[in-house]
Amino acid sequence: xxxxLHTLASLVVTAVVALFCLLxxxxxxxxxxxxxxxxxxxxxxxxxxPVSWExxxxxxxxxxxxxxxxxxxxxxxxxxTAGALFLAGLAAYAIARLRFRYKVQSLTLxxxxxxAPAIVVIxxxxxxxxxxxxxxxxxGLILPNIAYSIPLSTWxxxxxFANLPFDLExxxxxxxxxxxxxxxxxxxxLAAPGLFSAGVLVFLGSWGEFMLALTISMGxxxxxxxxxxxxxxxxxxxxxxxxVSAGIVLSLLPVIVLVLLFQKTVIQGLTAGAVRY
Amino acid sequence: MAQVAVxxxxxxxxxxxxxxxxxxxxxDGGLTVLVGPSGCGKTTLLRMIAGLEEPSGGQVWFGDLDVxxxxxxxxxxxxxxxxxALYPHMTVFANxxxxxxxxxxxxxxxxxxxxxxxxxxxxxxxxxxxxxELSGGQMxxxxxxxxxxxxxxxxxxxxxxxxxxxxxxxEMRGEIKRLQRALGVTTIYVTHDQAEAMTMADTLVVLRDxxxxxxxxxxxxxxxxxxxxxxxxxxxxxxxxxxxxxxxTGAAWMLGDLRGALPARLPAAAAGTAGQPLxxxxxxxxxxxxxxxxxxxxxxxxxxxxxxxxxxxxxxxxDALPAGSLLRAITPPDLRPAPDETVWLHFPPxxxxxxxxxxxxxxxxTIGSPR
Numbered sequence: 001x002x003x004x005l006h007t008l009a010s011l012v013v014t015a016v017v018a019l020f021c022l023l024x025x026x027x028x029x030x031x032x033x034x035x036x037x038x039x040x041x042x043x044x045x046x047x048x049x050p051v052s053w054e055x056x057x058x059x060x061x062x063x064x065x066x067x068x069x070x071x072x073x074x075x076x077x078x079x080x081t082a083g084a085l086f087l088a089g090l091a092a093y094a095i096a097r098l099r100f101r102y103k104v105q106s107l108t109l110x111x112x113x114x115x116a117p118a119i120v121v122i123x124x125x126x127x128x129x130x131x132x133x134x135x136x137x138x139x140g141l142i143l144p145n146i147a148y149s150i151p152l153s154t155w156x157x158x159x160x161f162a163n164l165p166f167d168l169e170x171x172x173x174x175x176x177x178x179x180x181x182x183x184x185x186x187x188x189x190l191a192a193p194g195l196f197s198a199g200v201l202v203f204l205g206s207w208g209e210f211m212l213a214l215t216i217s218m219g220x221x222x223x224x225x226x227x228x229x230x231x232x233x234x235x236x237x238x239x240x241x242x243x244v245s246a247g248i249v250l251s252l253l254p255v256i257v258l259v260l261l262f263q264k265t266v267i268q269g270l271t272a273g274a275v276r277y
Numbered sequence: 278m279a280q281v282a283v284x285x286x287x288x289x290x291x292x293x294x295x296x297x298x299x300x301x302x303x304x305d306g307g308l309t310v311l312v313g314p315s316g317c318g319k320t321t322l323l324r325m326i327a328g329l330e331e332p333s334g335g336q337v338w339f340g341d342l343d344v345x346x347x348x349x350x351x352x353x354x355x356x357x358x359x360x361x362a363l364y365p366h367m368t369v370f371a372n373x374x375x376x377x378x379x380x381x382x383x384x385x386x387x388x389x390x391x392x393x394x395x396x397x398x399x400x401x402x403x404x405x406x407x408x409x410e411l412s413g414g415q416m417x418x419x420x421x422x423x424x425x426x427x428x429x430x431x432x433x434x435x436x437x438x439x440x441x442x443x444x445x446x447x448e449m450r451g452e453i454k455r456l457q458r459a460l461g462v463t464t465i466y467v468t469h470d471q472a473e474a475m476t477m478a479d480t481l482v483v484l485r486d487x488x489x490x491x492x493x494x495x496x497x498x499x500x501x502x503x504x505x506x507x508x509x510x511x512x513x514x515x516x517x518x519x520x521x522x523x524x525x526t527g528a529a530w531m532l533g534d535l536r537g538a539l540p541a542r543l544p545a546a547a548a549g550t551a552g553q554p555l556x557x558x559x560x561x562x563x564x565x566x567x568x569x570x571x572x573x574x575x576x577x578x579x580x581x582x583x584x585x586x587x588x589x590x591x592x593x594x595x596d597a598l599p600a601g602s603l604l605r606a607i608t609p610p611d612l613r614p615a616p617d618e619t620v621w622l623h624f625p626p627x628x629x630x631x632x633x634x635x636x637x638x639x640x641x642x643t644i645g646s647p648r
Contacts, residue, residue, distance in 0.1 A: 165360060167358045167362035168362050170327075170362065171356065171358060172364075172375070173349040174327050174329070174350075174352075174356040174433075175355075175375050176380060177350055177379050178348070179350075190364075190366055
């Protein structure tokens with residue numbers, strides 16, 4: 001009896017939290033299926049009748065080409081994830097495993113860089129990217145995003161590497177494997193869950209990043225990511241919530257697919273080092 | 278197989294000297310045990326031989342090859358770690374095959390060798406399991422197997438048994454010694470457990486503060502400790518240390534009213550001048566305890582009696598000793614003094630050790646005292 005009460009309570013709490021997260025998404029979906037101009041028509045219905053695909057056709061059409069922005073977002077996020085994990089991985093490995101002077105200080109320095117609010121660094125970043133001639137280009141977006149992602153992922157990975165026993169590395173060395181092979185064959189496989197969780201955070205962070213993307217793209221569609229492209233819907237003629245909603249739904253699809261693909265590994269990574277379940 | 282040697286090897290960590298210009302040649306094909314309290318440098322020495330720690334000075338030799346600058350992955354040393362250090366993402370088979378893969382052996386050669394070693398260790402039924410599915414004893418055997426699967430110049434074992442329960446530890450001591458004999462590979466074994474060191478060593482090396490305090494046959498070290506430190510470290514229950522002084526003749530030691538002859542093996546001149554303070558050491562099993570007064574004995578009070586089964590450990594207080602200090606004596610099980618009963622202790626001259634309190638060194642270097 002107690003047990004089933006307990007189960008019921010946790011079910012209710014979970015349902016409330018899930019509703020809290022999903023209701024806005026549901027509303028976005030409903031809105032995207034309404035005919036533009038009828039978004040606020042009363043009475044509100046749980047499901048639009050008739051369902052209209054007009055907004056989707058519009059945002060995918062020649063005026064907006066949201067698929068182009070989605071591709072840009074995918075490219076940027078993937079490149080940022082790969083670049084940040086590689087650099088942060090090396091830095092984290094050094095901080096967690098190697099002996100050198102000013103180790104703590106260097107980690108502190110990296111952390112301090114990560115604490116500056118994005119708005120503070122946006123102007124110097126813009127000047128820097130302009131000097132490099134990378135405005136309105138994907139590399140101009142990728143490079144600073146990598147830099148922004150490094151502090152958090154270094155910190156996450158360093159914590160993860162530090163928990164791997166040193167003996168394993170020493171054992172692999174006395175077993176006859178040189179350091180880079182040890183890194184590949186022992187450290188990386190053991191750190192895979194940590195790399196994954198850091199990777200997910202970096203990917204989602206750069207997927208949703210708006211301010212830098214807006215600044216660097218300079219209004220040109222070549223370098224627009226999804227958030228910037230969606231902003232464009234509201235400026236073009238008038239604020240069409242149905243278009244905006246359709247854009248949001250489309251931009252969510254790749255992320256949902258990725259999460260479904262890697263769900264198991266992601267959960268493993270986020271709970272690594274915590275209790276087993 | 279090779280003769281492993283270290284020459285004037287040192288390791289400093291900042292201002293701490295872990296190993297201090299230590300020179301030693303390990304028996305070719307023998308089992309040498311490095312023993313000492315924590316912080317004596319034994320593990321650091323082992324790690325320098327493995328190449329995992331870079332010496333601050335001195336050399337490491339494998340045979341007539343100076344390997345000091347050779348990285349660990351190019352030295353042919355197999356190491357067993359206290360934590361076992363099994364790769365958690367690999368099966369037992371993959372763990373044992375790992376050093377062979379590094380040597381670029383063919384697949385079927387690896388399979389054959391792993392299976393043969395696993396059989397010898399009785400773990401062939403575990404080859405498909407992951408380390409987390411093994412018990413402590415099984416993990417220990419896999420760690421041994423990973424070292425024994427190849428033919429290294431030397432086995433390095435860093436407290437491999439300290440994570441096992443007492444019974445399994447005793448069993449594995451014998452097992453390791455048997456395997457080591459059969460393989461005949463030079464083995465260097467680190468432990469802080471003096472009983473493990475005594476039972477396993479062909480040669481015992483007692484370390485203290487990064488230096489060799491005494492080295493040699495374990496039983497000889499037990500019988501003739503060169504310093505008070507070795508006498509105190511080797512042997513359980515611990516040896517008794519008693520402050521005494523030489524009498525006016527210089528031929529006997531004095532403790533209060535008690536006078537005792539110097540060991541016959543000790544030349545009279547070796548003890549020093551009349552009245553000089555000395556430290557007398559006598560092992561608990563060498564103390565003769567009597568419930569009746571006997572000549573040349575020290576009256577003492579039984580404080581605690583700890584039965585050990587085949588014998589008992591008696592803790593004793595005596596007026597001639599500083600307050601609070603207790604003597605340990607091993608007594609036959611039928612000797613059962615009442616609490617606070619007065620008993621008499623006799624220290625047979627042949628069984629006593631005398632140390633210089635300033636240098637802590639034994640006064641004599643005798644040849645085989647009779648036991």
